[in-house]
Amino acid sequence: MNKLESRPVPKRAKSFQHTRRFLPAVTLLEKLLQQPIMMTEQQYQHLIDGLWQGDTLMDALVDWLFEDNTRQRKQLFEQALHEGTVSIKDCPDILQQFFAHVETQPEWLDQAQLQQAVAFMHSVGLNANYVLRDLALMGGYLLAGFNQALVMTGALNKGASQRLAETSKWWMDCTAPHGLERFSAGFKSTIHVRLIHALVRRNLHRKPEWNAEHWGLPICQIDMAATNLAFCSLFLLGLRGLGIVPTRQESQAVMHFWKYLGWLMGVDPRWLVDCERDGHILLYQSLFTQAAPDWTSQALGSALAQEPLQKEFKRWQTLQRHYSYHKHLSISRLFLSAQKMQQLGLPKYVLPWFPAFLIPQNLIGYRIQRRLPVLKSWQQRRGRQAQLNYMATFGSRGDKVIQPEKNHPAYIAG
Template sequence: MQTRPKRLAPFEKMLKSDLKAKILGYIAHDHIQPTYAEYLSLNESLQTGDIAMDKVMSWVMQNPREHRKYFETALYQGLEKLPHQIPKLTEFFKQVEQKPSWYDQHKIDDSLRFTYKLGVNNSFILRDLSLMTGYLYPGFNQPLILTGALNKQASKRLAETSKWWMDITEPHAFERFNAGFTSTIYVRFIHALVRFQLNKSEKWDAETWGTPINQYDQAMTNIAFSAVVLIGIRALGIFPNKREVDSFLHFWKYAGWLMGIDEKWLIDKESESWKLIYWLRFTHPDADESSISLGSSLSKEPFERPYRYLRPLQQKLAYKQHLEITQFFIGRKQMKKLGLKAQSASWFAYYLFAKNALLYTGAKRFKVLDDFLLKNGREMQKIGLELYKEQSQQLASMH
């Protein structure tokens, strides 16, 4: 067996069963603990980056200024716009331009309609559940610490994520030269650049953390956008049908594939995600100072929002609402690990549950209400991006 990063628990420890493992195993109708073959695969994933893009990055860094320009020309204009054929770029773009055999455009379109109907609920879950929970696992935080991104304003980080999310959820976003495709490949390029730099840095502790932005951590990030959102919306009173679940997971499977995640770490069923989520506790140490720094910073992000009217009041209200949602999802004990102030109760989350249960149950019976959720939901998502308009424009200029 290859070297095991210190962050990964021994196989014997992962085999031990507890109440959580039994409950998840019963729900998933599968063993939550890994087989030895799965454990070896998990260990390998923690020490593997994005092989295809890492090859491109090795070539880029031979002549960073010129080769990066060639890469961006190929990405945004096409291989035919290069001054001459470049085998490394031809190989990479021919691979990502060819959609996998399992890709289903109908499911992608269905997923977009479902996503639009979620409106701001999707944003609440990504921010207050997925992001906050992710910060509890220090392995995700290490690249942010060593690249200086830890000190970046939370609104800036949210703007970058929100801009990419909006790009990929536009109609036909994954067509070759549309923003969803180019934004995803650009993010993938930046991940490879960070990985290249950190692997050469004396500050990166590979013995503890494995490879920066590795396959497993990327897979878990993808699950945070997909299966975790499905868990979250149910907790907030929205109950999708099987077709909606299947199409939503399919969308994120392709987004993950395009981002460079190996297919064996991409999921088709929710139950597959529960096993990978359970493994999280064995692949990261306990929350640390980086968790507190990131969690506290994100909690105070509403005070950076440029509301047009009654700004101080709206900022304070949003700050409290987000904390209540986070507490609703992760509880006071985990809130403390993130340096967050406990709330008297999760009133706003209870309000959202009652509101959503009424609206989304009604939409299953009345088409006019379903149409309203579809149109209004997307408009609210675009309005949400406006809160970070300046930052998202800066990100767009990078393209």
């Protein structure tokens, strides 16, 4: 069999011929960027292969969990995660091998860049939450191929507020100072989420309801890589849309931070990029593996839009809930067209009124504060506190990162 035909094309993906439809516009963009964007047939097949590829290391560990005495083996994994494999007498080889891998930092890792990225993400304050929630997450629901696994985990029944709280808690853990050190919350949360992904992948793939011919593998490499890119290259692009222009060094630091986080999460190195431009190109190319918006886009988008109405505020709760609801809609409208708003089950006649106030504030205030050393430090502390205050509005829902309930495909009886 020809190497380019090694994997079938799931119905969710566009054909290779479809990727050539925008050739004139892409050719012009390639000249401007001085970087190839249009995929070759081989690059296209690599993307298709990625739709069938999981996380080799964690998938093997999950298979081991289910070979015998799953509950006890899951407890050993948790002990290794929180206390290290040295705490386990006669630790199983597969646990030792997995944790030896994730505990051995890649040669390319630069701690200084990690610290710079954290400082920058603190300094932007709630702008980070706006971009990640109202552009990356909301816009991501337009990708029906990505939605299928989410819906089958019971996301619609669980509630958007809980899902957003769990994702926000993970992001806060990871972006805490030294949050990715071995026994810090961000490192442990990431490995925990990686396990959840593998459990979901294993269980959904075995369900008769999962149509592999149409969707490929649940939580595949391409979906994981695209999600990782949403936290870095799309994040940086969205910040620019809100009036915050990162320096080249800040951009590189953020991309480096998420490259390492993607590596910890089990993203194949071939889908990890070093610079923002490469991230945009890969994200653009990955869109050809995604199905058009469908009912899941409307269901998930509408649920996320309603999420602020469940927030917990200390005072003027009803007023603040409705203000937050309309504020987030207006931010989404800045980034998304009226048609895309409608495809997400959102009102399309929305004006970006909140960004109209926010952008000038960022263009002037943020830039001035960043240039003055004393104010820059204050800006970082103030921005992080705003992020912490935002987490408080989730109440107890924001205390933990994804704790599967009994009907969740990642549930293992404790």
